[in-house]
Amino acid sequence: MNEQLSADASPILDVQHLNVSYGAFQAVREVSFSVYGGEIFGLLGPNGAGKTSTLSAVEGLLKPDTGTITVAGYDTRQKPLHARANMGVQLQATSFQPELTIAEIIRLFASIYGVNLDEASVKEKLAAINLEAAAGKKIAELSGGQQQRVSLIISTIHNPQLVLLDEPTTGLDPQSRRQLWERMEHFRNNGHAVLLTTHSMEEAEAVCDRIAIIDHGRIIAIDTPEALIDKHRHDPEVQKAVRKGKVTLEDVFIGLTGTAVRS
Amino acid sequence: MLETSIPKNSTVLAALLRADFTILWRNRRSLRLVLLLPLIILFSWKGLVDKLGGVFVLSSCITIGLTSIGLMGYTNSIARDRDRGIFQRLRVGPVSAWTIMTSRLLVQVAMILLMTILIFIGGYFVDHIQLSPAGYVAGLLLAMLGGAVYLGMGQAIVGRIKNPDTVNSTTRLVYFVFIMIGMFGEFGMLGEILGKIVVWSPYGVVRRVLASSLAPATWTMENTYALLASVGYAAVFIVLGVKWFKWESK
Numbered sequence: 001m002n003e004q005l006s007a008d009a010s011p012i013l014d015v016q017h018l019n020v021s022y023g024a025f026q027a028v029r030e031v032s033f034s035v036y037g038g039e040i041f042g043l044l045g046p047n048g049a050g051k052t053s054t055l056s057a058v059e060g061l062l063k064p065d066t067g068t069i070t071v072a073g074y075d076t077r078q079k080p081l082h083a084r085a086n087m088g089v090q091l092q093a094t095s096f097q098p099e100l101t102i103a104e105i106i107r108l109f110a111s112i113y114g115v116n117l118d119e120a121s122v123k124e125k126l127a128a129i130n131l132e133a134a135a136g137k138k139i140a141e142l143s144g145g146q147q148q149r150v151s152l153i154i155s156t157i158h159n160p161q162l163v164l165l166d167e168p169t170t171g172l173d174p175q176s177r178r179q180l181w182e183r184m185e186h187f188r189n190n191g192h193a194v195l196l197t198t199h200s201m202e203e204a205e206a207v208c209d210r211i212a213i214i215d216h217g218r219i220i221a222i223d224t225p226e227a228l229i230d231k232h233r234h235d236p237e238v239q240k241a242v243r244k245g246k247v248t249l250e251d252v253f254i255g256l257t258g259t260a261v262r263s
Numbered sequence: 264m265l266e267t268s269i270p271k272n273s274t275v276l277a278a279l280l281r282a283d284f285t286i287l288w289r290n291r292r293s294l295r296l297v298l299l300l301p302l303i304i305l306f307s308w309k310g311l312v313d314k315l316g317g318v319f320v321l322s323s324c325i326t327i328g329l330t331s332i333g334l335m336g337y338t339n340s341i342a343r344d345r346d347r348g349i350f351q352r353l354r355v356g357p358v359s360a361w362t363i364m365t366s367r368l369l370v371q372v373a374m375i376l377l378m379t380i381l382i383f384i385g386g387y388f389v390d391h392i393q394l395s396p397a398g399y400v401a402g403l404l405l406a407m408l409g410g411a412v413y414l415g416m417g418q419a420i421v422g423r424i425k426n427p428d429t430v431n432s433t434t435r436l437v438y439f440v441f442i443m444i445g446m447f448g449e450f451g452m453l454g455e456i457l458g459k460i461v462v463w464s465p466y467g468v469v470r471r472v473l474a475s476s477l478a479p480a481t482w483t484m485e486n487t488y489a490l491l492a493s494v495g496y497a498a499v500f501i502v503l504g505v506k507w508f509k510w511e512s513k
Binding site: 072074091 | 267268269270274275277278279281282285286289290344347348349351352353354355356357358359510511
C-alpha cells in the first residue's frame with residue numbers, strides 16, 4: 001500500500017455486509033472491504049464467484065439486498081449521483097456509441113461528468129494516450145488496446161477519487177497490458193483508489209497492493225499478495241496446486257477456490 | 264468530505280440530446296426508410312383521394328409513419344443499444360435514468376413532428392389535400408398521442424424481450440400485422456368481425472382519432488371513445504413497458 005495511506009485514513013470505497021441475490025440465488029454474502037486512496041485493490045475470484053455482482057452494486061447498477069456502500073463518504077443508496085460523480089468506471093466491454101467519433105464520445109462523457117472540454121482539450125487528452133489522430137475515428141476503427149485507452153481516458157475524465165476497472169486487460173497484447181498497468185500505477189501514485197477485477201494472477205501480483213479472493217459470494221481471503229502467499233504456502237491444497245516449485249499467487253488462488261472449472 | 268458538484272439535469276440532457284440526434288443523423292438509411300414509406304403510400308394513393316377522402320389518406324399515412332417510428336425505429340434502437348451496454352455505460356455516471364430515456368423519446372417526438380409535417384406538405388402539394396389551420400394543429404397534437412401509443416407498445420416489446428434479434432423480428436411481425444390487417448380490415452376486406460376488431464385496435468383508434476382531428480368539425484362521440492381508447496392503450500403500454508424494462512440484456 002502506498003505510504004500516503006495512514007492507519008486512520010478514511011477509505012474512499014467502503015463496502016460493509018453487502019448481500020446481493022437474484023431471486024433465490026444469493027450471489028454476494030456479507031462481503032466487507034475497504035479501498036483507500038493510493039491503493040490498487042484487486043478483487044479476484046472464479047467465474048460466478050460474485051465479483052461482478054459486487055462491482056455492479058458499487059457502480060449502482062444493481063440494488064443490494066442489505067449492506068452499505070460509501071464512495072468518498074457518500075452512501076450509494078442515499079446519494080447515488082454524488083457517489084457516482086466520485087467514481088470512474090471502466091466496464092468489461094467498451095460500450096460506446098458506434099455512430100459517434102472518439103472526440104464526440106469524449107465530449108459527451110465530459111458533459112455528463114460536468115467537465116467542460118473544448119476541441120483543443122480533447123486533442124490534448126488524446127495526445128496523452130498517443131491517439132491524437134483518432135479524434136475523428138469511430139470506436140470500431142480502433143484496436144482493442146486503443147479502445148481500452150480511450151475507455152480509461154473517459155472513465156477518469158473527471159479525475160475521480162475511485163477508479164473501478166472490470167477486467168480491463170482481457171484480450172490485450174503484453175505491450176497494451178503493460179501500458180494499462182502503468183496508467184493504474186499513475187492513478188495510485190496520485191492518491192486515487194483503484195478497484196480492479198481480474199482473472200490474471202500475474203496482473204494481480206504485479207499491480208495490486210491488496211487482494212480479496214471471493215468465492216461462492218464470500219470473501220475467503222484478504223491481504224497483500226505477498227502476505228497471502230506466505231500465509232497459505234503450506235496449505236495442503238496450495239501445495240497440490242504448485243506447478244513449478246515456487247508458490248505463486250495462482251497456486252494460492254487455486255488452493256483456496258479449488259480446481260473445479262466454473263461455468 | 265470534499266463537496267461534490269453534480270452536473271445539472273439540463274446539462275446532461277443537452278449532451279445526451281446532441282449525441283442522440285447525431286446518431287439519428289448518422290443512421291440516415293433507417294431515418295429515410297421510416298420517413299419514406301408513409302410518403303410513398305401518400306403519393307401512390309393520390310388517385311384514391313377523391314374516393315377515400317383526403318382526411319382518410321392523411322390519417323392512414325400518419326398512422327403508418329407512427330407505427331414505423333414506434334416499432335421499427337425506437338424499439339430496435341433501444342434493444343440494440345441495451346445489448347451493446349451503452350445504457351449501462353451511461354448509468355454508471357452521475358446521470359438520472361430518466362434523462363437517458365427522455366433524450367431518446369425527444370428524438371422520436373422530433374421524428375414524429377417531422378414525419379407529420381412532411382405528410383402535410385406532401386398531401387398539400389402532391390395530393391392537393393387542404394385542411395383548416397385548426398386541422399393541421401390538432402393533427403400534429405394527436406399525432407403525438409398516436410406516437411405515445413406506438414412508442415409505448417415498442418417499450419413494452421423491448422421490455423418483455425431482451426434479445427435484440429428477437430425484438431427486431433417481433434417488431435417487424437407486429438408492424439406487418441398492423442399495417443396489413445389494419446388497412447385491409449378498414450377497407451372491409453377481412454369480414455365484419457375482423458373489421459370491428461381493427462376499428463378498435465391500436466391501429467384503428469389512432470387512425471380514427473387522427474382523421475377526426477384533421478377535420479375537427481366532423482368530431483363525433485365515437486371519435487371521443489376512440490380518443491379515450493387511444494389514451495388507454497398508451498397508458499397500458501407505457502406502464503407495462505416501464506415495468507418490464509431492464510437496462511441490460513443479460
